[in-house]
Amino acid sequence: MPAHDPWDHNPEAAFLLRDSDIHPGAGGPPEDASIPRDHGLPHDHGPGKSTPGVIDPGVTDPEDPSPEDAFHPRDHDHGHCIADALLKAEAICARRGARLTRIRRSVLEFVWESHSPVGAYDILDRMNADGPLPGGGPRSAPITVYRALEFLMAQGLVHRLASMNAYTGCGLPGTPHGAHFLICDDCGAAAELHDTDIERAISRGAARAGFAIKSPVVEVQGRCPACRPFQDEAE
Amino acid sequence: MPAHDPWDHNPEAAFLLRDSDIHPGAGGPPEDASIPRDHGLPHDHGPGKSTPGVIDPGVTDPEDPSPEDAFHPRDHDHGHCIADALLKAEAICARRGARLTRIRRSVLEFVWESHSPVGAYDILDRMNADGPLPGGGPRSAPITVYRALEFLMAQGLVHRLASMNAYTGCGLPGTPHGAHFLICDDCGAAAELHDTDIERAISRGAARAGFAIKSPVVEVQGRCPACRPFQDEAE
DNA sequence: GATAATGATAATCATTATC
DNA sequence: GATAATGATTATCATTATC
Numbered sequence: 001m002p003a004h005d006p007w008d009h010n011p012e013a014a015f016l017l018r019d020s021d022i023h024p025g026a027g028g029p030p031e032d033a034s035i036p037r038d039h040g041l042p043h044d045h046g047p048g049k050s051t052p053g054v055i056d057p058g059v060t061d062p063e064d065p066s067p068e069d070a071f072h073p074r075d076h077d078h079g080h081c082i083a084d085a086l087l088k089a090e091a092i093c094a095r096r097g098a099r100l101t102r103i104r105r106s107v108l109e110f111v112w113e114s115h116s117p118v119g120a121y122d123i124l125d126r127m128n129a130d131g132p133l134p135g136g137g138p139r140s141a142p143i144t145v146y147r148a149l150e151f152l153m154a155q156g157l158v159h160r161l162a163s164m165n166a167y168t169g170c171g172l173p174g175t176p177h178g179a180h181f182l183i184c185d186d187c188g189a190a191a192e193l194h195d196t197d198i199e200r201a202i203s204r205g206a207a208r209a210g211f212a213i214k215s216p217v218v219e220v221q222g223r224c225p226a227c228r229p230f231q232d233e234a235e
Numbered sequence: 236m237p238a239h240d241p242w243d244h245n246p247e248a249a250f251l252l253r254d255s256d257i258h259p260g261a262g263g264p265p266e267d268a269s270i271p272r273d274h275g276l277p278h279d280h281g282p283g284k285s286t287p288g289v290i291d292p293g294v295t296d297p298e299d300p301s302p303e304d305a306f307h308p309r310d311h312d313h314g315h316c317i318a319d320a321l322l323k324a325e326a327i328c329a330r331r332g333a334r335l336t337r338i339r340r341s342v343l344e345f346v347w348e349s350h351s352p353v354g355a356y357d358i359l360d361r362m363n364a365d366g367p368l369p370g371g372g373p374r375s376a377p378i379t380v381y382r383a384l385e386f387l388m389a390q391g392l393v394h395r396l397a398s399m400n401a402y403t404g405c406g407l408p409g410t411p412h413g414a415h416f417l418i419c420d421d422c423g424a425a426a427e428l429h430d431t432d433i434e435r436a437i438s439r440g441a442a443r444a445g446f447a448i449k450s451p452v453v454e455v456q457g458r459c460p461a462c463r464p465f466q467d468e469a470e
Numbered sequence: 471g472a473t474a475a476t477g478a479t480a481a482t483c484a485t486t487a488t489c
Numbered sequence: 490g491a492t493a494a495t496g497a498t499t500a501t502c503a504t505t506a507t508c
Contacts, residue, residue: 067440067443067444068443068444068445070443070444070446071444071445071446099474099475099507101475101476101506103475103476104475119496119497120496120497120498121495121496121497138476138477138478140476140477141477141478141479142496142497142498142499143476143477143478143479143498143499143500144476144477146497146498146499147475147476151475162397162398162399162454163397163398163452164397165484165496165497165498180437180440182440182441182444182446184446185449191444191446193440193444195436195440197436197439197440198433198436198437198440200436201430201432201433201435201436201437202415202433202436202453202455204432205302205415205417205428205430205432205433206417206455206457208302208303208305209302209303209305209306209417209426209428209460210303210306210459210460210463211305211306211417211419211426211455211457211458211459211460212457212458212463213455213456213457214420214455214456214457214458215455215456215457216453216454216455216456217398217452217453217454217455217456218437218451218452218453219397219451219452220437220441220446220448220449220450220451220452221448221449221450221451221452222441222446222447222448222449222450223446223447223449224445224446225444225445225446228445228447354483354484355483355484355485356482356483356484375490376490376491376492377483377484377485377486378485378486378487378490378491378492379490381484381485381486400483400484400485400497
């Protein structure tokens with residue numbers, strides 16, 4: 001009976017993504033392929049919440065926000081989220097020699113317009129509403145959006161939420177990682193968790209069944225903190 | 236319609252819950268006492284697995300197979316699975332006064348043809364291939380399949396796998412319960428887990444984010460025990 | 471010129487609305 | 490049950506931009 005942790009047995013697949021096509025455009029530059037352990041970008045997440053000194057169990061990445069901050073408050077400076085995401089995307093693509101074209105950047109912006117995951121057709125409609133691009137051009141077809149999304153996912157800039165056929169900006173871009181999502185079925189907001197307890201529990205359950213994990217999908221529907229107060233009147 | 240979702244509770248309370256409280260179905264509807272605890276059918280699953288005397292943490296329901304048996308061996312008597320599932324479905328529907336019509340029964344049979352989840356159009360094609368029903372009749376449209384699936388899910392006889400838009404027979408039919416799935420991306424087989432450790436980890440993660448869980452989707456892609464030996468040559 | 475990105479068209483699959 | 494619309498995704502092939 002194999003008792004070892006399936007996530008250990010194949011380090012390549014351990015925390016998903018990390019396919020060979022993670023930098024499709026670069027054609028395999030040797031240095032670029034290495035994903036930096038430390039990208040050194042300081043991350044100011046708005047006014048103080050990090051509770052310094054308290055290490056939250058289950059969260060190890062220094063850049064990863066604590067679970068209490070998984071959902072952004074209604075009044076947060078979302079412009080900052082967008083700017084931050086685009087800046088990082090530029091940096092990541094530049095470093096890898098991946099081409100963040102106008103279309104791809106445009107799709108990324110639409111994805112980041114809020115913290116609610118958007119469908120491919122929402123993005124398409126948006127693109128075609130404004131005229132496809134700031135500069136104008138031909139109307140786009142669905143495939144255009146899907147291709148852009150595929151690129152963005154390969155670069156680790158966007159996550160796909162399988163349970164709702166929708167896409168959302170990655171909160172920890174560029175680094176391959178597994179993620180769990182909490183999705184509010186009231187306001188639609190999604191929060192990305194990186195919870196080692198959940199990962200461990202799934203690993204153990206899978207190991208007991210003799211199963212080798214490739215990619216776990218954990219997507220939980222429910223009510224976010226901001227919407228919970230209204231839960232009673234709403235139902 | 237299943238009256239309540241076992242996950243539809245206050246996540247704060249999840250901290251206080253013990254295994255027996257959290258476990259789906261265990262505190263189920265009182266009238267469901269008639270659900271056979273032991274169907275007495277000899278389930279020969281090949282050589283030794285149950286390790287008698289060892290209580291596996293995280294699994295408490297007597298009817299729930301131990302996690303080692305989550306995947307059925309290739310040579311298991313699948314006719315037995317089918318017969319068992321249909322028998323239980325009849326009993327459950329009869330008890331509830333729900334009508335398991337020919338179409339619904341037919342869809343249930345197709346879903347149970349293997350342990351690999353099937354898409355709605357697979358079912359449709361199957362139905363229309365043989366001539367729609369054993370007795371013959373008009374060709375079915377997609378809506379027919381969806382309506383049948385909706386019924387079967389409402390009765391707790393079928394699960395939907397959101398991450399792959401597919402449907403699979405429920406291994407613990409008739410009782411409302413949360414389930415986690417392990418899906419083999421080689422042979423396609425899916426295994427249904429009821430793992431309180433996973434549930435607890437998710438509950439805690441959600442609670443820390445202030446999130447009220449309604450329904451968690453846990454669907455893990457990977458390799459099942461039977462396919463793991465061939466993993467290396469395959470890739 | 472080779473490779474990658476986009477465009478155009480359409481097929482397929484998945485789901486829901488309406489009558 | 491029948492008809493049809495919509496949404497989601499992929500396949501194919503021609504054309505264009507970029508290294």
